[in-house]
Amino acid sequence: MRDLQHRADGSLKHLISIEGLKRDEILRLLDQARALMPGSEPPRKLPLLRGRTVATLFFEHSTRTRSTFELAATRLSADVLHLDVKTSSTSKGETLLDTLATLQAMHIDLFVIRHPVSGAAHFFAQHAAPGVSILNAGDGRYGHPTQALLDMYTIQSRKAPDNDFSRLTVAIVGDVQHSRVARSAIYALNTLGVGELRLIGPKTLVPEAFEDLGARISGSLDEGLADADVVICLRLQRERMKGAFLPSEREYFRRYGVTAARLKKAKPDAIVMHPGPMNRGVEIDSAVADGPQSVILDQVRNGLAVRMAVMATVLGSPVPRPNLEGAGA
Amino acid sequence: MRDLQHRADGSLKHLISIEGLKRDEILRLLDQARALMPGSEPPRKLPLLRGRTVATLFFEHSTRTRSTFELAATRLSADVLHLDVKTSSTSKGETLLDTLATLQAMHIDLFVIRHPVSGAAHFFAQHAAPGVSILNAGDGRYGHPTQALLDMYTIQSRKAPDNDFSRLTVAIVGDVQHSRVARSAIYALNTLGVGELRLIGPKTLVPEAFEDLGARISGSLDEGLADADVVICLRLQRERMKGAFLPSEREYFRRYGVTAARLKKAKPDAIVMHPGPMNRGVEIDSAVADGPQSVILDQVRNGLAVRMAVMATVLGSPVPRPNLEGAGA
Amino acid sequence: MRDLQHRADGSLKHLISIEGLKRDEILRLLDQARALMPGSEPPRKLPLLRGRTVATLFFEHSTRTRSTFELAATRLSADVLHLDVKTSSTSKGETLLDTLATLQAMHIDLFVIRHPVSGAAHFFAQHAAPGVSILNAGDGRYGHPTQALLDMYTIQSRKAPDNDFSRLTVAIVGDVQHSRVARSAIYALNTLGVGELRLIGPKTLVPEAFEDLGARISGSLDEGLADADVVICLRLQRERMKGAFLPSEREYFRRYGVTAARLKKAKPDAIVMHPGPMNRGVEIDSAVADGPQSVILDQVRNGLAVRMAVMATVLGSPVPRPNLEGAGA
Numbered sequence: 009m010r011d012l013q014h015r016a017d018g019s020l021k022h023l024i025s026i027e028g029l030k031r032d033e034i035l036r037l038l039d040q041a042r043a044l045m046p047g048s049e050p051p052r053k054l055p056l057l058r059g060r061t062v063a064t065l066f067f068e069h070s071t072r073t074r075s076t077f078e079l080a081a082t083r084l085s086a087d088v089l090h091l092d093v094k095t096s097s098t099s100k101g102e103t104l105l106d107t108l109a110t111l112q113a114m115h116i117d118l119f120v121i122r123h124p125v126s127g128a129a130h131f132f133a134q135h136a137a138p139g140v141s142i143l144n145a146g147d148g149r150y151g152h153p154t155q156a157l158l159d160m161y162t163i164q165s166r167k168a169p170d171n172d173f174s175r176l177t178v179a180i181v182g183d184v185q186h187s188r189v190a191r192s193a194i195y196a197l198n199t200l201g202v203g204e205l206r207l208i209g210p211k212t213l214v215p216e217a218f219e220d221l222g223a224r225i226s227g228s229l230d231e232g233l234a235d236a237d238v239v240i241c242l243r244l245q246r247e248r249m250k251g252a253f254l255p256s257e258r259e260y261f262r263r264y265g266v267t268a269a270r271l272k273k274a275k276p277d278a279i280v281m282h283p284g285p286m287n288r289g290v291e292i293d294s295a296v297a298d299g300p301q302s303v304i305l306d307q308v309r310n311g312l313a314v315r316m317a318v319m320a321t322v323l324g325s326p327v328p329r330p331n332l333e334g335a336g337a
Numbered sequence: 338m339r340d341l342q343h344r345a346d347g348s349l350k351h352l353i354s355i356e357g358l359k360r361d362e363i364l365r366l367l368d369q370a371r372a373l374m375p376g377s378e379p380p381r382k383l384p385l386l387r388g389r390t391v392a393t394l395f396f397e398h399s400t401r402t403r404s405t406f407e408l409a410a411t412r413l414s415a416d417v418l419h420l421d422v423k424t425s426s427t428s429k430g431e432t433l434l435d436t437l438a439t440l441q442a443m444h445i446d447l448f449v450i451r452h453p454v455s456g457a458a459h460f461f462a463q464h465a466a467p468g469v470s471i472l473n474a475g476d477g478r479y480g481h482p483t484q485a486l487l488d489m490y491t492i493q494s495r496k497a498p499d500n501d502f503s504r505l506t507v508a509i510v511g512d513v514q515h516s517r518v519a520r521s522a523i524y525a526l527n528t529l530g531v532g533e534l535r536l537i538g539p540k541t542l543v544p545e546a547f548e549d550l551g552a553r554i555s556g557s558l559d560e561g562l563a564d565a566d567v568v569i570c571l572r573l574q575r576e577r578m579k580g581a582f583l584p585s586e587r588e589y590f591r592r593y594g595v596t597a598a599r600l601k602k603a604k605p606d607a608i609v610m611h612p613g614p615m616n617r618g619v620e621i622d623s624a625v626a627d628g629p630q631s632v633i634l635d636q637v638r639n640g641l642a643v644r645m646a647v648m649a650t651v652l653g654s655p656v657p658r659p660n661l662e663g664a665g666a
Numbered sequence: 667m668r669d670l671q672h673r674a675d676g677s678l679k680h681l682i683s684i685e686g687l688k689r690d691e692i693l694r695l696l697d698q699a700r701a702l703m704p705g706s707e708p709p710r711k712l713p714l715l716r717g718r719t720v721a722t723l724f725f726e727h728s729t730r731t732r733s734t735f736e737l738a739a740t741r742l743s744a745d746v747l748h749l750d751v752k753t754s755s756t757s758k759g760e761t762l763l764d765t766l767a768t769l770q771a772m773h774i775d776l777f778v779i780r781h782p783v784s785g786a787a788h789f790f791a792q793h794a795a796p797g798v799s800i801l802n803a804g805d806g807r808y809g810h811p812t813q814a815l816l817d818m819y820t821i822q823s824r825k826a827p828d829n830d831f832s833r834l835t836v837a838i839v840g841d842v843q844h845s846r847v848a849r850s851a852i853y854a855l856n857t858l859g860v861g862e863l864r865l866i867g868p869k870t871l872v873p874e875a876f877e878d879l880g881a882r883i884s885g886s887l888d889e890g891l892a893d894a895d896v897v898i899c900l901r902l903q904r905e906r907m908k909g910a911f912l913p914s915e916r917e918y919f920r921r922y923g924v925t926a927a928r929l930k931k932a933k934p935d936a937i938v939m940h941p942g943p944m945n946r947g948v949e950i951d952s953a954v955a956d957g958p959q960s961v962i963l964d965q966v967r968n969g970l971a972v973r974m975a976v977m978a979t980v981l982g983s984p985v986p987r988p989n990l991e992g993a994g995a
Binding site: 058059061087089091092093102103106107109110111112113114115 | 704710711729730733734736737740741942943944946963964966967970
């Protein structure tokens with residue numbers, strides 16, 4: 009990919025994928041997010057994006073993801089426009105580029121795009137007007153960069169407050185092949201210099217090609233979890249798998265479901281992550297999901313702050329210095 | 338029901354049902370609502386919920402009800418998130434509790450919940466985090482407490498400005514059996530010490546069991562309306578009645594439709610209420626719905642103020658004293 | 667039509683159709699819109715409608731049109747309520763008038779209405795409460811007045827900065843018969859004193875009756891475009907045409923598609939307009955749509971300002987004098 013994501017002065021214009029972001033840039037975004045995390049008091053509203061308009065342009069439904077982006081924009085005082093694309097002009101035969109051009113003419117500053125086709129967000133960014141930014145909220149199998157950033161934030165907070173990821177062993181379990189979450193996390197972990205990265209699952213869901221990304225592949229959950237610091241369970245994308253990848257959910261759970269017993273193979277203080285929504289009893293057992301090692305709700309909480317940080321950054325309204333004082337890392 | 342609705346200090350945390358609210362508490366909510374009623378000038382926006390987030394979580398459609406809650410929150414300066422639950426994670430197999438937990442992690446302060454299953458709002462309240470409030474916007478046949486409060490507000494304004502409900506005869510006409518509106522109103526009227534409560538309709542729609550709630554049941558509209566002060570017409574829930582409860586709408590109107598002629602049985606200054614949407618020519622005649630005794634649009638107007646009062650109360654931002662000065666009752 | 671659109675003092679209360687607006691009134695709205703056009707900097711938010719509530723009430727889907735109205739209201743600091751009417755009470759048998767009365771009781775100041783039936787907006791305006799305004803966002807074949815105003819704004823900006831439309835020849839090409847855009851534009855152009863108005867298309871789509879509106883009708887694109895200053899391409903309303911109006915899209919494009927070659931018949935500096943969404947390769951060729959004579963994205967941009975001007979005007983908060991200084995025309 010040509011460096012579509014940055015302006016000539018090096019600042020971030022779009023966030024399409026984790027690839028192309030440097031280590032320092034990722035760490036800076038995590039710092040900004042940390043400065044935006046609410047404490048115990050109700051979250052304050054910041055005026056950083058007052059007068060700016062953020063549109064969510066979702067070509068596939070995801071109430072949860074859309075909500076976090078809309079809340080993030082609202083908390084920064086932006087105006088939010090939700091565009092229900094299924095019923096819009098695209099169904100009347102308008103091209104995607106005409107839709108983008110029309111919306112841009114309405115002075116929208118930032119588009120949050122979700123699309124079932126890999127590369128869709130990249131395509132929009134290629135054709136965006138100079139003053140307009142694009143955030144990829146998930147496109148096909150390609151990428152889901154804010155998910156990767158919130159995962160990194162969560163790992164950093166719990167396991168690498170000094171930004172040293174080289175001591176960590178991270179195990180990703182499940183349907184790596186069909187997961188944009190996995191793909192984005194792998195790139196982010198590599199950029200941050202993770203010590204060891206393991207991908208665990210049946211061969212049909214974890215192809216050997218992923219070894220090229222520096223990962224160790226394992227078909228055995230016990231082997232893969234051994235002494236891990238971080239366990240990322242992936243959602244079993246049932247709707248994606250039309251073919252005969254798997255024998256049955258029950259058999260899958262028996263072999264790859266993360267249970268309290270299997271988790272004992274990992275380090276005693278290992279954390280367990282999941283991007284949600286969970287299939288309890290399929291890829292993860294409730295005792296783990298709700299247990300003391302789970303940081304799954306932290307991920308949601310962190311996701312809001314990370315999305316606020318990304319929005320403020322691409323629109324050129326980064327969190328002011330005073331707010332950053334006392335922030336970690 | 339355990340006292341789920343109140344905090345340890347006795348303040349209202351959730352509003353799930355009218356049961357469990359004391360007379361004084363109901364009257365205080367009505368007072369707060371009265372202080373929030375706009376005069377003839379355009380309604381002012383109050384900053385009581387600035388920075389707070391209200392989410393409407395509707396598992397069944399009701400544009401009208403959702404709109405009043407969203408407007409109420411907006412007029413109090415809250416941020417509003419509309420969650421279209423039909424297309425959300427719950428359709429991907431996520432449990433209700435995971436949905437709630439995830440949304441709570443996004444720092445939502447108040448959930449307005451509508452659900453087709455009785456007890457759903459209670460279930461959410463049981464599992465809500467300490468800082469999170471739940472408002473029941475209608476669940477199954479169980480309850481619809483803000484509707485009951487706006488009905489009480491309307492009756493109080495017109496017929497009991499001194500809070501003495503004991504002089505009043507209230508007649509509820511129609512499909513009591515399937516109506517959460519009726520159930521909530523009955524509890525509220527009893528708590529406020531209504532003089533006489535009558536339920537009118539065919540036996541299939543007004544079971545004898547309701548006598549246990551202190552109501553007098555009548556199969557005759559003329560008898561039931563005699564000297565009534567307040568007539569509440571219920572919507573004929575056609576979609577709820579799969580079985581053969583009724584001969585025909587025409588026959589129903591002939592026997593239980595409130596017409597100008599039938600209304601003459603009631604007191605000359607009786608008021609007529611309806612929760613809407615109306616089936617004109619089925620449970621109510623247009624001459625009555627649009628006539629001088631109808632307070633149906635008052636109910637809508639009052640509903641907005643009542644919902645604002647409830648939201649401000651459960652979020653601990655009650656209407657300040659100065660606004661309450663000069664308010665009635 | 668009785669003068670439903672104006673208050674007793676002559677001010678604009680509703681905008682239902684261009685008919686009934688005087689030349690000066692149209693020009694004044696265009697002036698207000700000009701004062702509201704953002705420059706190169708991000709659009710400012712104006713407090714003109716702070717505390718007012720605007721509801722979009724769409725009985726047929728149009729994400730694009732709805733979005734411009736919602737953005738216009740938001741930029742004026744109004745609160746916006748989106749009512750999804752397909753799933754609302756009207757599907758439960760409530761009458762349109764009850765829906766209107768109920769929403770009015772919630773203190774909504776302005777309704778933006780789109781409806782598939784001609785005359786629907788007029789019907790709502792007839793029954794609106796004294797303090798409530800109605801904007802027609804398109805009803806049946808009848809009218810689409812804000813589209814006509816934005817078209818006039820675009821023509822004025824490019825071809826008649828001195829408000830002299832009498833020197834202009836305007837050619838409207840395509841499905842005039844089924845187009846509310848065409849109908850509204852014809853009335854507006856006549857009111858502004860257009861020099862020559864031509865309607866071009868097959869007889870099935872451009873009936874002779876339109877000659878009564880002062881237009882010259884032509885079946886030949888070359889003849890119709892000759893020396894035109896302004897070319898308005900209409901969307902081929904495929905979904906409207908159930909009958910055998912047309913041989914095929916390919917044949918239509920061959921005879922009436924506006925291509926670079928055909929456009930040479932018009933004046934060299936003619937502008938090309940289209941209300942969107944475009945069917946590229948049907949009524950317009952991409953070389954024209956994206957070419958130097960196209961002002962199609964200007965139309966979108968202007969549409970936002972025009973809608974802001976109309977909203978501020980009907981709600982009695984016109985753009986203050988200082989903002990108008992230095993504005994054109």
